[in-house]
Amino acid sequence: MGRVIxxxxxxxxxxxxxxxxxxxxxxxxxxxxxxxxxxxKEWLSAARPDLLIVCYNDHLxxxxxxxxxxxxxxxxxxxxxxxxxxxxxxxxPLPGRADxxxxxxxxxxxxxxxxxxxxxxxxxHGVLSPLPLLTGSPWPVPILPLAVNVVQHPLPTARRCLRxxxxxxxxxxxxxxxxxxxxxxxxxxxxxxxxxxxxxxNPAWDLEFLDRLGPDPDGLAALDHGAFMRRGGAxxxxxxxxxxxxxxxxxxxxxxxxxxxxxxxxGLAVCVLQNS
Amino acid sequence: MNDAPHPPxxxxxxxxTSQRGYAFNRFAKTLTRPDGRAAFLADxxxxxxxxxxxxxxxxxxxxxxxxxxxxxxxxxxxxxKVAIALGLTLNHVGAQMRGESIxxxxxxxxxxxx
Numbered sequence: 001m002g003r004v005i006x007x008x009x010x011x012x013x014x015x016x017x018x019x020x021x022x023x024x025x026x027x028x029x030x031x032x033x034x035x036x037x038x039x040x041k042e043w044l045s046a047a048r049p050d051l052l053i054v055c056y057n058d059h060l061x062x063x064x065x066x067x068x069x070x071x072x073x074x075x076x077x078x079x080x081x082x083x084x085x086x087x088x089x090x091x092x093p094l095p096g097r098a099d100x101x102x103x104x105x106x107x108x109x110x111x112x113x114x115x116x117x118x119x120x121x122x123x124x125h126g127v128l129s130p131l132p133l134l135t136g137s138p139w140p141v142p143i144l145p146l147a148v149n150v151v152q153h154p155l156p157t158a159r160r161c162l163r164x165x166x167x168x169x170x171x172x173x174x175x176x177x178x179x180x181x182x183x184x185x186x187x188x189x190x191x192x193x194x195x196x197x198x199x200x201x202n203p204a205w206d207l208e209f210l211d212r213l214g215p216d217p218d219g220l221a222a223l224d225h226g227a228f229m230r231r232g233g234a235x236x237x238x239x240x241x242x243x244x245x246x247x248x249x250x251x252x253x254x255x256x257x258x259x260x261x262x263x264x265x266x267g268l269a270v271c272v273l274q275n276s
Numbered sequence: 277m278n279d280a281p282h283p284p285x286x287x288x289x290x291x292x293t294s295q296r297g298y299a300f301n302r303f304a305k306t307l308t309r310p311d312g313r314a315a316f317l318a319d320x321x322x323x324x325x326x327x328x329x330x331x332x333x334x335x336x337x338x339x340x341x342x343x344x345x346x347x348x349x350x351x352x353x354x355x356x357k358v359a360i361a362l363g364l365t366l367n368h369v370g371a372q373m374r375g376e377s378i379x380x381x382x383x384x385x386x387x388x389x390x
Contacts, residue, residue, distance in 0.1 A: 153290040230284075
């Protein structure tokens with residue numbers, strides 16, 4: 001009975017958090033991307049979601065390589081902020097909906113997505129960089145976080161991410177109540193964070209990705225990790241997380257908003273897709 | 277540095293790499309706790325030694341040689357935590373890996389701001 005009404009793809013660079021918290025969003029290099037987040041925030045507020053499913057990756061702030069899940073769903077009524085190795089930001093814990101989380105988890109496993117289920121899941125900048133820009137705080141909407149391994153190879157394929165999104169769409173449709181869901185995918189866009197090409201971005205690839213996300217998710221899902229990494233940089237492989245969001249949407253979608261900029265180390269984007 | 281002129285040189289952080297870097301990475305993960313940061317800053321070498329970090333990695337931390345750490349299987353996300361604990365930024369790590377001064381690296385990033 002639930003329904004996915006749209007999706008947001010956005011970057012989660014810690015720079016977004018730093019600029020937001022230091023009140024520098026109106027400085028010229030940052031103005032446009034923050035205006036883009038404002039537009040997404042306006043759409044999200046008008047969409048009146050009951051739940052945000054936030055697909056992201058943890059950066060060794062919660063999970064470690066002792067036991068590293070490929071897909072992990074946070075099923076809890078509250079999610080603390082992870083300690084990222086510096087003073088934690090001044091936000092309250094994020095509200096969850098464990099009841100909806102269990103329903104989604106049951107459906108995903110029944111659809112043969114054998115996710116790890118976490119009743120404690122501190123959240124890092126993969127969620128916390130963009131979320132204040134999309135909803136404001138105090139947090140108005142509960143979230144269901146889904147962490148994806150894009151750090152330690154072997155990673156799930158881009159195709160697997162797209163299919164997981166399709167399974168999420170089905171799981172939402174099976175919810176007991178008429179819950180309105182927006183799915184958010186975070187990460188990217190292009191960035192290379194190690195070696196002699198540290199800091200390299202590729203706007204041409206980023207814009208191609210954004211152009212194809214709506215009409216050609218299957219084409220993007222057919223790319224292997226090497227293709228994502230050669231074009232966007234090694235760490236930009238996290239762009240596959242956006243395909244979970246895309247998979248949760250209808251075949252025919254409309255791009256409501258898009259902003260792209262490169263004010264710092266990474267290609268930064270925010271886009272809103274709505275089922276048409 | 278704006279439009280990628282070529283595919284970036286990269287290392288794949290795969291299973292064997294993760295296994296090779298496990299002791300260093302496990303140490304660096306303790307920097308996500310206040311007590312872990314305090315212990316490291318009070319006695320960097322002693323703290324790493326107690327967690328089984330190798331001589332090569334300890335020397336690389338002492339020299340702020342992030343490139344050497346990468347070759348030891350360190351995760352860039354955990355290298356960043358060490359740098360931040362030492363009062364540096366991710367840009368410092370990047371500049372060192374590129375073989376540039378932090379001033380030159382920051383200027384190159386600023387030059388492409390759009």
